[in-house]
Every structure is written in C-alpha cells, then in structure tokens.
Amino acid sequence: MPDFAARLKQLRTTRNLRQVDLATAIGVAQTTIANYEQHNRFPDEETLLKLADHFAVSLDYLLGRSEITVRSDDILRFRADEAAQAHTLTPAARDYLTKLLEGNKREAFDLVIERVRNGVTVGEIYRTVLEPSLREVGRLWETNEISIGKEHYFSRATESLMGQLYGQIRFNGRRCAAVVLVTAGAEQHDLGLRMVSDLLEADGYRCVFLGPGTPAAEVMSALRDSGAAVLAISATLPANVDSVQTMVQSIRTEFDGNRLDRRPRIVVGGRAFNLDPTLWRRVGADSYAEHADAAVTTVNELLSAR
C-alpha cells in the first residue's frame, strides 16, 4: 500500500490539482505540500483532518492503511443531485424550512402536526418534509447562505419534533425480531438512523437505538441481550466508512461460532453509502437501503430469507 506521501500525491493529481491549489484550499503554503509529498515533513493533526475532509477520505485511507474510499466522481454527482433537489422541495417542506429558519418554531411544528392529524403518516412526513428540508439546510450552510448556528438550531428543533411525532406513529401490531441501531466511529449524524428506527418500530420490530458513540463492547452486549436478528449501522461522513467495516468484521468474528440463524444480519446505510452504491458490499455488510422506507423492506427481506 502507498504511504502518506504517495497517497497525498495520488489524491492531488487524480483530482487535477496543482500543489498550490491544494495548499490554498487547506490554508498552508505550497512548499508545505511539496515537503509532505517528498517525505520531508508530516502534517499536524489539524492539517491531516483538513486533508481528509478535503478529499472526502478517511484518515486510514490518507495514511495508506485502507483501500476503502468513496469515489470522487460519485461525490460530485451526488452533490449536483442534492442541489437540483433544492428546487423541487414539496410545498410542505418549503413551509417547514422557511418557518423554522425564521425562528417560528411553534408554527413550523403545528403545520407538520396538523398534517399528521389529517391522516398523513409519520413515514410520509419524514420522507417528504423533514428529510428534504434537512438536506436543503445542509446545502444552504455549505453555500454560506445560512450560518452554522442556524443549521444547528434547525437540526435540534427537528430532532425535538421527531420526539413529538413518535407519539403519533401508528404501530401495525406485528411482533417482529429485535434490531440494534448504531452510528459508526465518530459519526454524530443520527437523525436518519432515528427515522429508520421509528419506521421499523411502526412495522413491528423491537428497536434498540444506541445511536452515536457506543463502544464496540456495548454493541455486542446489546446484540446478545436483545437477541437481535439485525444490526443497522449508519454513516454519513465518508471518513467513518472504515469504522463501519471494522464493526462488521468484529461482529462476524464474535458470532462466528453461532448457528447461522443466530448470527445478526448486518444492514448499512446513510449518506456515505448513498454516495457510492457499491460501498456496502465492500464493507462486508449483508444489505443496504437508500432511505428509511427502503430500510424496512430490506430488513423484512433479509429476515424472510433466513
């Protein structure tokens, strides 16, 4: 495998960047990049993270310890799709977004809760209002049209609205297996995974939502204690995909001696996997779904095939 110097040069040249372009983008001198590529210097922690973020790769990939990465052309295509979707927000998503960004939280919540009272399912609200408006907020933040504070406010408020909507979910009364849900590595984005959890519960699954920051040993305990049939892992940042792979490998090893039907099936998802639809196979998962509705279908299919 290449070392850091070779990997950096490879990443830079395959993106058609000159040393000076990369230097400007991450805020260092051109000679610094030249020194990195010639093994003369090694970056500090902050610069390493900037480089990984800039190329949308993990630190392991940047250091030549992993070959798992999302292809840059996939990222560009995905971003273009996201930008195009901004113009096709549903009127309800547009209203929610506008009201909340103006600070009218009560009105924003009321218009969503009103729709649920009128028969719209929570799943539909997630798909047509909350998910697209969250993505649009990300785009507005990336293009400097709103501040990071507004983006935080919007996501925290949406999280609290989801808590209220949970009470409105219509559960279908089936009694299904348990599913443990976690995010990988340092991943803090967990709203998408919560949507997956809520819709699985609505379909009858017992969900053990662990979310971000759960140590591997605790994930194992939760799988054993709940007798889970499925582990659902979410990653939004490409930098966390390696951690998904590590988690998949340790679960496989841990349950290796168990009967086939006692080994948890592993399903992955989240923005990082949506960027490159071949990635889920490369991390060794059993399946993948692009969004929360599809996640329910996928889990049903995985378990009916056992």
Ligand code: B12
């Ligand atoms: C809200 C948000 C935050 C919140 C998260 C709050 C929370 N509790 O989740 C906070 C403020 C904490 C945050 C932090 C950061 N964020 Co942020 N964030 C977002 C934002 C605006 C929305 C994310 C979201 O909720 N989307 C909506 C959900 C519903 O979509 P989803 O996650 O894709 O989930 C769906 C599917 O993927 C699927 N799914 C999800 N998980 C799973 C799992 C399984 C098993 C299955 C089957 C399916 C599945 O189902 C879901 C529902 O359909 C996005 C913008 C965007 N385009 O997504 C940026 C975004 C993801 N963030 C970004 C960044 C850069 C960051 C920070 C690094 C910023 C910083 N410098 O601090 C940090 C990183 C924190 C960390 N270590 O994880 C970038 C990522 C760019 C990249 N490299 O890919 C984005 C894209 C913004 C942007 N346009 O640049 N963020």
